[in-house]
Amino acid sequence: MGLLDPFLLEALVNGILLGGVFALPALGLNLVFGVVDVVWLCYAELVMVGMYAVWFLHTQAGWPLALAFAACLPVVALLGVLLHLLVVRPLLNSPPINQVLATGGVLFVLQGAATLVFSTEFRSLGVDMPPMEVGEVFVSGTKLAAFCAALLGAAILWAFLKFTYVGTAIRAIARDREVMPLMGVDPRRIYLIASAVGGALAGLAACLLVVQLDVHPFVGLSFGPITFMICVMGGLGNMLGGFLAAFLMGLIISVGGFWGTTEFSYVVAFAFFILVMFLRPQGLFAR
Amino acid sequence: MRDIAVAAVLAALAALPLLSPPDYAMHVLITMVLTALAGTGWAMMGRYGLVSFGHGAFLGAAAYTMAILWNEAGLTPWIGIPAGIVVAILLGMLLGYPAFRLRVVGHYFALVTLAAGEIVRILIVALREHTGGSLGMTPAKAPPGGAFLAMQFDKAGFWWLALAAWALGLLAWRLLDRSMSSKALAAISEDEDAAASIGIRVTREKMKVTVISVALAALAGALTAQYRQYLNPESLAGLGISLQIVFGAIAGGMYAPLGPTIGAVITIGLDEALRIGFGTEFTGGAPLVYGLLLVLFMLFMPRGIAGLFERRAKAPAPAKPAEAPLPASAAR
Numbered sequence: 126m127g128l129l130d131p132f133l134l135e136a137l138v139n140g141i142l143l144g145g146v147f148a149l150p151a152l153g154l155n156l157v158f159g160v161v162d163v164v165w166l167c168y169a170e171l172v173m174v175g176m177y178a179v180w181f182l183h184t185q186a187g188w189p190l191a192l193a194f195a196a197c198l199p200v201v202a203l204l205g206v207l208l209h210l211l212v213v214r215p216l217l218n219s220p221p222i223n224q225v226l227a228t229g230g231v232l233f234v235l236q237g238a239a240t241l242v243f244s245t246e247f248r249s250l251g252v253d254m255p256p257m258e259v260g261e262v263f264v265s266g267t268k269l270a271a272f273c274a275a276l277l278g279a280a281i282l283w284a285f286l287k288f289t290y291v292g293t294a295i296r297a298i299a300r301d302r303e304v305m306p307l308m309g310v311d312p313r314r315i316y317l318i319a320s321a322v323g324g325a326l327a328g329l330a331a332c333l334l335v336v337q338l339d340v341h342p343f344v345g346l347s348f349g350p351i352t353f354m355i356c357v358m359g360g361l362g363n364m365l366g367g368f369l370a371a372f373l374m375g376l377i378i379s380v381g382g383f384w385g386t387t388e389f390s391y392v393v394a395f396a397f398f399i400l401v402m403f404l405r406p407q408g409l410f411a412r
Numbered sequence: 413m414r415d416i417a418v419a420a421v422l423a424a425l426a427a428l429p430l431l432s433p434p435d436y437a438m439h440v441l442i443t444m445v446l447t448a449l450a451g452t453g454w455a456m457m458g459r460y461g462l463v464s465f466g467h468g469a470f471l472g473a474a475a476y477t478m479a480i481l482w483n484e485a486g487l488t489p490w491i492g493i494p495a496g497i498v499v500a501i502l503l504g505m506l507l508g509y510p511a512f513r514l515r516v517v518g519h520y521f522a523l524v525t526l527a528a529g530e531i532v533r534i535l536i537v538a539l540r541e542h543t544g545g546s547l548g549m550t551p552a553k554a555p556p557g558g559a560f561l562a563m564q565f566d567k568a569g570f571w572w573l574a575l576a577a578w579a580l581g582l583l584a585w586r587l588l589d590r591s592m593s594s595k596a597l598a599a600i601s602e603d604e605d606a607a608a609s610i611g612i613r614v615t616r617e618k619m620k621v622t623v624i625s626v627a628l629a630a631l632a633g634a635l636t637a638q639y640r641q642y643l644n645p646e647s648l649a650g651l652g653i654s655l656q657i658v659f660g661a662i663a664g665g666m667y668a669p670l671g672p673t674i675g676a677v678i679t680i681g682l683d684e685a686l687r688i689g690f691g692t693e694f695t696g697g698a699p700l701v702y703g704l705l706l707v708l709f710m711l712f713m714p715r716g717i718a719g720l721f722e723r724r725a726k727a728p729a730p731a732k733p734a735e736a737p738l739p740a741s742a743a744r
């Protein structure tokens with residue numbers, strides 16, 4: 126060692142781990158936007174519902190954690206489908222801003238409902254894994270596990286999009302939504318599937334976040350804005366770009382926190398986002 | 413004739429405190445009028461397709477500038493508020509100029525403003541030595557006899573102040589509507605390239621309306637903080653308050669001058685009704701109802717309540733799918 130300050134190294138490692146956590150919701154949001162062409166402003170709130178689902182099933186209903194995780198995915202996927210059927214589909218022909226505001230309304234609904242049902246108290250899952258020491262760097266076990274699960278989730282999504290018929294249709298629709306109906310692809314069905322997959326990704330993200338963060342009705346506001354920015358920075362609809370942007374943002378926040386305060390690092394991250402929007406609105410990694 | 417009617421309504425509203433209404437009613441009314449001002453400011457941009465999700469930043473910037481100047485330099489809010497508005501306008505220009513110049517529009521504009529709003533909120537929290545961080549801050553009490561200088565009035569005083577500010581907002585709306593800028597902005601929101609090709613200076617027009625919009629929102633923010641005598645980053649900056657402003661303006665209708673005011677009356681009225689009707693146990697109720705209404709408005713009444721009163725001829729005819737096959741219509 127000696128080349129790098131161990132604390133800086135730790136910040137770098139944590140940044141990459143943090144990026145893994147951001148990557149999943151950014152991928153889900155990207156999928157929905159790329160395919161359906163509607164921004165789900167309430168995406169982080171879907172994650173919040175998933176976090177409550179895991180917390181409730183594990184600590185209140187006494188389910189084993191693995192089973193609670195397994196139940197969380199279909200629950201949030203179903204929520205995604207409902208969101209599409211009840212709110213997004215009727216607005217498909219409306220101006221984009223109406224669509225965004227309607228999903229913004231869902232954001233308030235979910236926050237309000239969570240407050241009503243669970244109150245504003247912070248709920249903790251109370252699961253923690255011992256930190257591991259790799260070389261001179263301490264790594265949180267939970268973060269590492271969450272990171273690996275995020276990578277696995279991304280890999281499964283990639284395989285689904287690459288090797289299945291439906292996945293191919295999804296990618297095709299994201300590329301050109303006018304021609305695909307002529308090729309015999311039913312956009313209604315594809316939109317529905319994309320919404321379900323987007324919801325399931327939010328559910329998976331919820332599983333990974335609930336072990337690291339306490340859940341409360343407004344927890345979505347703590348990672349929602351950054352998720353949007355990652356998604357846009359990578360290039361809306363560009364999965365790989367979003368995935369890379371997640372790690373970039375994770376590193377900025379973590380290393381920024383190493384040199385300054387956490388708040389400072391978020392300011393840098395948001396300012397970086399604005400700069401990217403000004404200079405490369407098509408996304409950092411656009412082809 | 414119309415001017416006389418407007419003046420009469422304003423005079424009647426201004427005379428309200430003479431009836432010595434209960435303090436609580438005055439409190440609700442003041443809150444409504446200040447919220448209406450913020451919504452009016454937002455709608456100035458929103459109605460031309462410049463949808464900002466960061467207007468909370470301007471409320472916060474002006475309010476905190478004013479309060480810090482008062483607490484740390486003893487500068488009266490009468491100067492502090494204009495100073496705060498100037499700070500907010502500079503912020504708006506700093507963000508707006510490159511955004512308009514580089515043609516950041518639609519979703520992208522909304523997200524850039526969202527990011528900017530978050531930056532301001534985080535900065536307010538981070539500068540906790542001056543702002544009190546997330547715990548908030550209170551402006552210092554006025555010295556004896558200095559209530560006027562400190563702008564610390566009773567309910568009636570604030571009512572007149574808020575009413576004057578609100579009337580100023582409506583006046584700005586009217587002046588803008590009568591100017592060429594309004595036509596230029598309407599053209600820009602239809603088709604930016606076409607507007608530029610007939611000689612409309614797109615960036616300049618957008619900057620103009622941004623400055624007006626930001627100034628009104630900033631005035632609303634500073635007056636709200638001064639009225640409450642309490643500043644908090646969550647209630648004066650950040651995504652939550654920004655979305656609330658947007659919701660009020662949309663629900664009331666952002667295309668009519670009184671639309672955002674109707675929206676403010678509804679949102680504040682709803683807040684208060686739910687709070688009184690259900691007490692503190694129902695804390696999640698207000699956002700829940702809010703959100704539901706927002707969704708329903710978007711689905712069934714996208715032009716807001718004021719849209720119901722528009723003359724039929726003025727409303728653009730809804731595109732018939734048979735005549736205008738939109739690409740997405742295949743999906744229905």
